[in-house]
Structure formats: structure tokens, C-alpha cells
Amino acid sequence: MATKDHSADLFEFLLRMGDNTLILGHRVSEWCGHAPVLEEDIALANTALDLIGQTQLWLGLAGEVEGQGRSADDLAFLRDAWDFRNVLLVELPNGDFGQTLMRQFLFDAWQELMLDALKGSSDARVAEIAAKAAKEVAYHVERSGDTVIGLGDGTEESHARMQAALDYLYPYVGEMFESDAVDAAMAQAGIAPDPASLRDAYDAKLAAVMGEATLSTPDDRFTHNGGRTGRMHTEHLGHILTSMQWLQRAYPGASW
Amino acid sequence: MQAPVEQIWNWLDQVPDPEIPVISLVDLGIIRGVEWRGDTLRVTVTPTYSGCPATSVINFEIEKALRAHGIEKLDLERQLSPPWTTDWLTETGRDKLEKYGIAPPQPAGGPERCPHCGGSQLERISQFGSTPCKAQWRCKDCLEPFDYFKCI
Numbered sequence: 369m370a371t372k373d374h375s376a377d378l379f380e381f382l383l384r385m386g387d388n389t390l391i392l393g394h395r396v397s398e399w400c401g402h403a404p405v406l407e408e409d410i411a412l413a414n415t416a417l418d419l420i421g422q423t424q425l426w427l428g429l430a431g432e433v434e435g436q437g438r439s440a441d442d443l444a445f446l447r448d449a450w451d452f453r454n455v456l457l458v459e460l461p462n463g464d465f466g467q468t469l470m471r472q473f474l475f476d477a478w479q480e481l482m483l484d485a486l487k488g489s490s491d492a493r494v495a496e497i498a499a500k501a502a503k504e505v506a507y508h509v510e511r512s513g514d515t516v517i518g519l520g521d522g523t524e525e526s527h528a529r530m531q532a533a534l535d536y537l538y539p540y541v542g543e544m545f546e547s548d549a550v551d552a553a554m555a556q557a558g559i560a561p562d563p564a565s566l567r568d569a570y571d572a573k574l575a576a577v578m579g580e581a582t583l584s585t586p587d588d589r590f591t592h593n594g595g596r597t598g599r600m601h602t603e604h605l606g607h608i609l610t611s612m613q614w615l616q617r618a619y620p621g622a623s624w
Numbered sequence: 625m626q627a628p629v630e631q632i633w634n635w636l637d638q639v640p641d642p643e644i645p646v647i648s649l650v651d652l653g654i655i656r657g658v659e660w661r662g663d664t665l666r667v668t669v670t671p672t673y674s675g676c677p678a679t680s681v682i683n684f685e686i687e688k689a690l691r692a693h694g695i696e697k698l699d700l701e702r703q704l705s706p707p708w709t710t711d712w713l714t715e716t717g718r719d720k721l722e723k724y725g726i727a728p729p730q731p732a733g734g735p736e737r738c739p740h741c742g743g744s745q746l747e748r749i750s751q752f753g754s755t756p757c758k759a760q761w762r763c764k765d766c767l768e769p770f771d772y773f774k775c776i
């Protein structure tokens with residue numbers, strides 16, 4: 369039996385991984401110099417840095433798999449909104465500090481499970497990146513989870529804000545667990561898990577943290593989607609790209 | 625004549641880490657291999673954190689040091705796997721860190737004692753610090769804050 373060529377699907381999968389970390393990393397970096405206290409400022413900047421570092425690995429491999437000579441930078445700075453494959457959750461505005469940390473936790477908890485599964489990928493390059501990133505994400509999820517608990521089970525004000533953040537963000541969670549033909553191809557090749565298979569473990573983690581945070585997770589499983597398939601993004605992505613890509617657009621090929 | 629590999633390890637042990645100059649790149653455990661392949665020297669380096677901004681500076685410093693010692697053909701190879709772990713810090717490196725005021729990593733996940741006064745009443749201020757590899761702690765005995773080298 370001839371081996372099926374998975375490179376187009378693998379490219380798509382790697383863009384999804386790399387665009388998630390790129391867009392969230394950029395979003396979180398917007399806090400640099402603005403966080404409520406110095407320690408949190410440093411923590412947010414470090415989280416953003418880890419995410420951008422992971423982006424270089426995922427998009428670097430994506431460019432290699434694509435074989436058109438595009439570098440991680442080319443993919444980050446020279447694609448337009450419709451070519452991005454991140455889930456909608458990561459492009460949503462930061463809101464207040466609580467909303468930023470709630471979004472971080474909702475993403476970190478997914479990323480931790482995904483990377484854990486990818487460590488056993490049949491593609492050694494994917495497994496290597498996952499093993500590296502998983503160590504960093506273990507710190508992210510510990511911190512975002514602790515902060516969600518601290519603020520949720522905090523004052524009346526912080527509790528109300530965290531509940532509002534969860535209510536606003538939860539309808540974007542489901543997209544991380546949707547599967548399509550790309551996921552089926554990746555699962556069949558043993559490269560990546562079917563995202564849907566991670567949902568039970570995610571729900572258990574969420575229930576534990578939200579329980580301790582005295583927050584109620586909405587019952588409704590409705591989810592906004594379209595980001596990871598590229599069907600549509602929110603209006604926010606274009607604004608992110610305007611600021612993130614400005615320099616390369618204004619001065620093509622600039623380097624320093 | 626080709627410099628022996630042990631000699632090259634010694635040279636690399638003179639190259640300070642750009643962010644924590646008190647320890648060398650060898651102390652940090654990021655040099656994973658030094659070998660001659662024909663007339664080309666291959667040095668294998670692993671990143672500490674994937675987004676560590678020092679990575680490119682580190683490569684530059686390695687190249688600068690080896691060129692100064694007359695190495696002409698040099699091949700720097702990035703190796704991701706197995707991922708860097710603080711277990712690879714040398715004993716000398718751990719001692720130098722503590723003398724410098726940075727508590728070395730511990731398997732328990734927190735510092736063993738205050739690097740200033742040796743006190744054991746410690747509290748964590750933040751899981752993150754001034755560089756990706758550090759966290760911020762405080763000693764309740766001498767009341768001084770200090771950096772802790774995170775265990776990964």
C-alpha cells in the first residue's frame with residue numbers, strides 16, 4: 369500500500385498550532401507595561417514570550433513542510449486575516465485582567481492536553497516541539513488556574529468580573545475540540561489526536577478549577593467557530609494584524 | 625592541527641551566559657555535543673526556553689569565542705530533543721548561582737534556602753521573574769527578595 373502524502377494536512381495542522389500561540393502571544397504581550405502589579409506584568413510578558421517562542425517552532429516546521437521556502441517570519445507577517453488558522457478564543461480582546469487570565473486558563477488547559485498527546489506523535493519533529501512546549505505550558509496552566517481560583521473565590525467585585533469573563537468566553541471553548549478532515553487525516557497518520565477526544569479530560573479540569581473558584585460554567589455547549597478552518601474570523605483579528613504586521617508591510621524585508 | 629574536543633569544552637566553559645554572566649554556557653547545560661566532522665567542528669546547542677531571547681546571542685557568543693581560538697569551520701546545530709532540563713546545570717554552576725544571589729533549582733519545586741542569609745522561611749512572590757528561567761521569592765527571615773532558578 370502506498371503511503372498517503374499528508375503534507376498538505378500537516379501544514380494546515382501546524383498553522384493551527386502556530387497561529388494559536390502567535391495570536392495569543394501577541395494579545396498577551398499587549399499587557400506589557402500595563403499590568404496591575406509588577407509581578408503580574410513580568411508573568412504576562414514571560415507567558416507571551418514562551419508562546420512566541422513556540423510559534424517560531426510550529427511555524428518554522430510549517431514552512432519546512434510546505435516546501436515553498438517560507439520562514440516562520442514570512443508566515444507570521446505576510447499572511448492576511450483569511451489565511452490565519454487560530455481559534456477565535458485567542459483573538460478576543462483582553463478585556464480586564466481577570467478576563468485575560470480566564471482566556472489564558474481556558475486555552476492553557478486545552479494546550480496542556482494537546483501537547484501531552486502530541487508528545488507521542490508519529491512525526492518526531494512534532495513530538496520534539498510538543499515535549500519542549502509542554503514544560504513551559506505546565507507553568508502557564510498552574511499560574512492561570514491559580515489566578516482564576518484566587519479572583520473567582522475573591523471579593524464580590526472580582527468574583528462578578530470572573531463570572532462575566534467565563535460567561536463571555538465559554539461560547540468560544542467548543543471550537544478547540546471540533547474535528548474536520550484535517551484532524552481525521554492527522555489522527556489516522558498518528559500525528560495528532562482527534563481534538564474531540566480531549567474534551568472529557570478538559571471538562572474535568574475545568575470543573576475542578578471552576579468549582580474551587582466558585583464560578584458556574586454555562587450549560588449551553590453552543591460554540592462560535594470558523595477560526596481554525598479559516599472560514600471566518602472575528603473583526604478583532606484584522607486589528608491585531610494591523611499592529612503586528614505594520615513594520616513588514618511598510619518596509620518589506622526590513623531586518624535588524 | 626585540530627584542537628582536541630576537551631580543549632574546546634574548556635573554551636566554551638569560559639563563555640558566560642548572556643543573561644546570568646556568573647555561569648558559563650557549559651554550566652548551564654545547553655552545550656549538548658562537541659565533535660569534529662572531518663575539518664568542521666560541530667557544536668550542538670539546545671535552547672533553555674523556546675522563546676528565550678538569549679538564544680541568538682548565545683550562538684553568536686559561541687561562534688565569537690571559537691573563532692578567537694582559531695576554529696575556522698564551524699557548524700552550530702540546534703537540538704530540541706531531549707528538551708533542556710535544569711538537571712543539566714553543573715554542580716559548579718549551582719554553587720556559582722547561589723553565591724551570586726540566585727537560589728539554584730530544587731526537585732521539590734522551590735528554593736531550599738535564602739541565598740542571602742540561608743534562612744528557610746520563604747514565600748513565593750511570582751512564578752515568573754526577570755528572565756524566563758527564574759521565579760521571584762522572598763525570605764521572611766531577612767526580608768530580602770531573591771530570584772529562584774525554576775526547575776524544569
Ligand SMILES: [Zn+2]
Pocket residue numbers: 738739740741742743763764765766767768
Ligand atoms: Zn534571607
